[in-house]
Amino acid sequence: MNLKKAMLAAALALGLAAPAAAAEKFSVGYDIYFGGNSWSVQLYKEFEAEAARQADTVDVTYTESELKVDKQIANIEDLLTKGVKAIIVTPISPTALIPTLKKARAKGVKVVLLASKIRSQDYDALVTVNDEDFGKAGAEWLVKALNGKGKIIALNGISGISASDDRWAGAKEVFAANPDIKVVSAVDASWDYAQAKVAVSNLLAANPEIDGIWSQGGAMTLGAIDAFDAARRALVPMTGEDNNGYLKRWVALKDKGFTSVAPSKPTWLGSESLLVAIKLLKGESVEKNTIFPPPMITDANVASIVRTDLSDSFWSNTRLSDEQVRAAFKD
Incomplete structure (x- = not known):
């Protein structure tokens, strides 16, 4: 009899319970x-x-x-x-x-x-x-920042993915209730910096007046900022997201009058x-x-949330x- 069997037999002889098997994962x-x-x-x-x-x-x-x-x-x-x-x-x-x-x-x-x-x-x-609330929160902030009137660009993610569709549905509801807000174009930029920069650059070239950007992604908002800089156009209110790179840029631009809000997922x-x-x-x-x-990041709390020591x-x-x-x- 091997040691393991001997120990089990001894335990049973003494009326002790056998060792419990390890719980299956x-x-x-x-x-x-x-x-x-x-x-x-x-x-x-x-x-x-x-x-x-x-x-x-x-x-x-x-x-x-x-x-x-x-x-x-x-x-x-x-x-x-x-x-x-x-x-x-x-x-x-x-x-x-x-x-x-x-x-x-x-x-x-x-x-x-x-x-x-x-x-x-x-x-x-x-x-x-709640992605609809995400979209609504940014849209409501932008309407208020523009005093209810202006021409804007909307930057979406990928059509067909519920997060993108629901965010845009929430934003559209707000814009529909504020008819003096005109959506010049709503484009899919795949939550991607490069795609957003190209899209916004093209729209700036075709539209001498753009008053705001509703964006459902931080990288896309960074692309929009850089498109405005490249076109030598003054920055306008833009919505963003809780991406650290975007938060760093937001804080760096606050002294120049840049303002934003960042709903988060x-x-x-x-x-x-x-x-x-x-x-x-x-x-x-x-x-x-x-x-x-x-969760919401605003002009009031962004400086306490951004992490300059992280990527x-x-x-x-x-x-x-x-x-x-x-x-x-x-x-």
């Missing part, structure tokens, strides 16, 4: 929907950091979809084949994933949507902010999505829709440590 699949901008990278890093904190509870299998719908569907199918018990996904399309998510739930797999919605109820939990949603998934897997009660209000790529609403941020963004 939950198998979770996480799809990195995009790695092409710093917000999506930090969203993933927030999840990864939470997974490390929950290492005794979960085993995570990662996939990456590169903003391709067909690849995201294939990734979810692959996760199902591997037998995961929960899938956390940021839907690239509001409709294309629905049949696959239905299949997952039919197998008993918990589905958590992170930061983006689908046009059905085929999920167990949604973790996001915290990257810590990535961390929160795993905590919600664990509750579901434990059979605990979870709200189907966990929708947070967008321009950093996003201010985080659960990451400074060390984790520096490891993720080395610029």
Whole structure:
């Protein structure tokens, strides 16, 4: 008899309980929907950091979809084949994933949507902010900054992704209620600096009067600022986001009269999505829709939020440590 069996036999002879087996970990699949901008990278890093904190509870299998719908569907199918018990996904399309998510739930797999919605109820939990309120907040601020009158440019993300569509829907509602605000053009710039700079440069060349910029992304607002500088046009009120590079520029321009506001979609949603998934897997009660209000950065508090010691790529609403941020963004 080996030592382990001997110890077990002795324990049973003494009427003692056998040692408890180690608790089985939950198998979770996480799809990195995009790695092409710093917000999506930090969203993933927030999840990864939470997974490390929950290492005794979960085993995570990662996939990456590169903003391709067909690849995201294939990734979810692959996760199902591997037998995961929960899938956390940021839907690239509001409709294309629905049949696959239905299949997952039919197998008993918990589905958590992170930061983006689908046009059905085929999920167990949604973790996001109210993107319509995000859009409204920036639009209301811009209307007030322009005293209710002026010509503006709107910079959207990517049509078809719920975050972009919902933000623009919220903003349009505000602008429709203020008919003296004229939207000269609403363009998709993919939350990208270079695309926004080109779009705004072209619109400035065609429009001698632009009074404001409604932007749903910090990098896009930086592109707009640089387009105004290149065209030698005076800066106008612009909305932004909580990207550290944008916050640094905002603070640097305040003495020149630049004014802004930054609704935020915290990257810590990535961390929160795993905590919600664990509750579901434990059979605990979870709200189907966990929708947070967008935190706001204003002229009054931006100086206390900007981090001049951290990368321009950093996003201010985080659960990451400074060390984790520096490891993720080395610029």
